[in-house]
Amino acid sequence: MTVHELRTRPGDAKRGDASDGAVLADQVGGRLSRVDGPAKITGAAKYAVEQQLEGLTHAVLVESTIAAGRVRSIDTAAAKASPGALLVLTPDNILPLRTATDWLGTPPPDVAYCPLARDITFSGQHVAAVVAETFEQAVAAAALVKIAYDEAAAIVDLSDPKAGDGIPVDAMTKEWGEAETAFASAPVRICNAYNTPREYQAPIEPHGLIAKWQGDQLTVWEPSQWLDGMARTYAEWFGVPFENVRLVSPYIGGGFGSKAFAYGYGAVAAVAAKMLGRPVKLAVTRPQTFTAYGGRAATRQTVALGANAEGQIQSIVHRGVNETSVDGMWVEPLGSVTSVMYATPNFSSRQNVVRVNTVVPGALRAPGENPSAFGIESAIDELAYEVGIDPLEIRLRNYAEQDPHAKKPWSTRQLREAFAAGAEAFGWSKRNPRPRSMRDGNQLIGWGVAAGTYPVRRAYGEAVVRILADGSVEVESSSIDMGQGTYTILAQTAAEVVGVPAENVVVKLGDSRYARAGVTGGSRLAGVMTGAVHKAASAALDQLIGLAISDPASPFHALQANTLVVANGRIASPRGNGPEVSIAELLSSVGREHIEAKGDTMPANSTVEDRYKNYTTIAMALPHTEGDYSRHSWCAHFIEVRVDEDFGTVRVSRVVSALDSGRLYNPKLAESQWKGGIIMGIGQALLEEGIVDRRHGRIVNNNLADYLIATNADIPDIEVISVGIPDPHSSVLGGKGVGELGIVGVAPAIANAVFHATGKRVRDLPITLEKLI
Amino acid sequence: MRDFSYLRASSVDAAREAAALPGAMLLAGGTTLVDLAKCGVAEPETVVDITHLKGLDTIAVDDRGATIGALARMSRVADHADIKSRFPAVSEALWQAASAQLRNMATIGGNLMQRTRCPYFRDPANFPACNKRWPGSGCSAIGGVTRGHAVLGTSEACVATYPGDLAVALVAFDAIVHLGDRQIAVDDFFLLPGSTPEREHAIEPGEMITAIGIPASAAARRSTYLKVRDRQSYEFAAASAAVGIEFEADGRTIRDLRVALGGVATKPWRARAVEEALNGKVLEPEVVRQASLLAVEGAVDRGANHYKIELAPRVVARAILKMGETA
């Protein structure tokens, strides 16, 4: 069998992408524009809940208005009598479901699952639902459902006196050396608390679904970051085989971690569809996106740094707490950056979770790393000022030459290069370290730096590649594109391997009937899927060349060649002797409709169960420290802020970030993902906060006018610089993670810049004006 | 389903007649009304669409002043050359409000009538108690999340902030609201909550805003609207100030100062004490800063909104000093 090297040969190149020159847009590493762009701009792209189905009905959720207690009674009479009402679902009449396996692969307890609650553990919990002929009728009927409660005292958040210290999460403990004693005897000691509030994914496309049953076959149109995982959940809820559930999610209007799971409202819609025998659409309203699933948990950390007078860290003692719900468990790993960023002989990180009356929190761009970096990257800045060393210099003095926790070499760590490139482009050397040393009229100007990191999460993938009669290529996968560029980079991969222009490649995603795929989360998809498509496309090319060489009807038959080359859709011999024909001509002369190959990157001895587990849970994911290396992406953000000295308003005026995501499959798309992360980080640093009414345990700013995310006017030009090099230990084609990396470290870089501007250290996000006034 | 009748008014008189029906509400750009209907706050029985009325969207500016039709869109008024040159604070208040999309839909009449952003007011399902919404039911905000609530003009019945920007500029320059034949000063058009926070405007059933008149003045010509908020755009004011100055012939002594505050009071708030303290004085930074403190005389905070008491005078002082610089 021929071995197909990548034409762009990452091994020979510096970065393995278009910045080396000589890489075509069509190839891996090229700057091809998003192939799904025109469909989105013209409106041709149809999102999940836009499907028009015959006999479609509409469901509206009824939510609890108390944060803790019990439903005493539900009066549905008026709702049932309301015009157009078809069904009022309550815990009393809903079909019983089974509990499903969770995303970690934990076998479920043998208890029934009911997505409507009698025991209320948070405000906004689903208690009932109404289905009607039209959406408006359902809204009106839902308002007529009367619920009586026995209210109990709620624990509203981490600062509630009733919240307590929580439950230790032993799995999060990381310790080496004698951290507490080393800290106590360190010549320089700083110890501070850093807090982050509840934050929300706020995707522009709210959640929702259309569910339709045909016999015991269920089709669900739903925006999804994980078709196979969600299909499994639906299948287990209803006790039907996995194959009976089809999930369709061709486009996703932003997920940021929130669209990877089937949630209670999905169960409600699917049950209603079954009970009614008609398709049901349930669109989660914008206010409900704050309680129908969880945003980022509020967190608290204390970071104690012991150092010598030269700023060398001798000990880090870190304690973290995140909130979780009363009956669900969410751990936001707060020691994740703390334990890898700096070299220290002594280290201790421990974490508790505290149960409060909230919806179970969930994943939001870089769960764990994001708040973790806010703690350690603020703390090291404080240390820099304590010992009088430049904040960039102190980071270099404590540079971790290997993973301090795993004690393994880095696969690649271009962080020093990131610091150098970022500092150079930003002009960091001109910085006067003194706070309040720069101003422009009423504006105090400050410069801050912070680093970020995200582990390389790896898994196995599969894909189908077909070479069609007209010479075009088709790629199929049940993975998804939520704007990050899957359609585009898979087209580039297949185009490069087979040797056709990218415009002749059609990528089909977002249907669980296609080749299986694991979760699109943890920045793993690009690495997993380019690897799988590379393998499948290579197999398809082998078949094509095999046919061309051996089929008696092939024009190459007489040539007796060992191999042939395919470029720009045409087949020829490597030496150029003999004929040259198009792929279409070859397939027609040998009488083939198409060539199809399935490729996967699973270990050869994998069983059917292994595969199922790999695609429907994360139990088969490879740890980033597996084998001989520790694998991470890295970045350094340099940020300038302007703080109005009278008003306390903070505006970010300049951002230069240098990032190491290994090899970039498409620099244009990677840059835009990094920028997206940085923009989200600016919002997180300055604006975003779910505000709780302490008497009612309810988020009161549950809409996009009051929950503030950054607007265009808040964002300056952002310069991103790639410093990555191909990392063969991280993925088949040499890339590391892109999507989550950009946000990690932005908030501390801004907080550090605010300190430089004002002399005030803000350790509670977001940095709103009243904290500086 | 909550049905309502939809009436397209054919004349101002017809609109006023329809608006007098119980449960009737006028529909202009709909950016407040539709929003509140979705929240379950507005439940009109009849919606009277006035957007097709002719002649109500004109903008006329001459030496006596400006007359702006009630149906003129926010974006058109903000961009109007004569409004920009003779009433800069009005244009600035408009373009710093809401978003471009909203400004293209929203009308001047509807803008004055926009309702508070108090989150409790906007969520009847979860917070039934709201005196503004259901008189006598209590106030959910007091004792709750009050970061955006008013520090001036509040009562025990209601502490909701008047959120708009335009009206702040209008109140500074003595604008007049035209309700057909009847005219009323903007300052009198907006009511303090007192014990009847449900009554926000001096407008009777069957009345409708037909136009806004702004008298020309030297102070309006040299004016600005300064809006301070955490987000650079598309956010209501944490505190704002509309300021206009007319100087004596020496170019330093203040003859006629106008100051109004937004984002901190239950209605657009004319700060006459600041005006009186500075009229006749030479514009000096320290004097201006001291006098600006009078803007929040009598202010009462509710905890999280305390910063507004600090912030508002600084916004006033900055705006006055900025107008002084251009002297």
Ligand SMILES: Cc1cc2nc3c(=O)[nH]c(=O)nc-3n(C[C@H](O)[C@H](O)[C@H](O)COP(=O)(O)OP(=O)(O)OC[C@H]3O[C@@H](n4cnc5c(N)ncnc54)[C@H](O)[C@@H]3O)c2cc1C
């Ligand atoms: C997300 C968001 C952000 C916003 N931000 C800002 C901001 O920063 N600053 C700001 O100033 N505003 C802001 N607004 C408010 C916006 O300016 C108003 O919604 C808009 O001006 C209302 O005008 P409209 O024509 O759409 O009114 P409508 O919604 O049509 O009507 C509003 C009310 O006025 C009544 N009405 C309408 N016309 C008349 C009339 N001629 N006579 C008597 N009554 C009438 C209606 O019956 C209704 O009660 C924001 C709004 C939203 C939704």
Ligand code: SF4
């Ligand atoms: S402040 Fe006014 S609007 Fe808000 S809840 Fe109280 S009464 Fe209602």
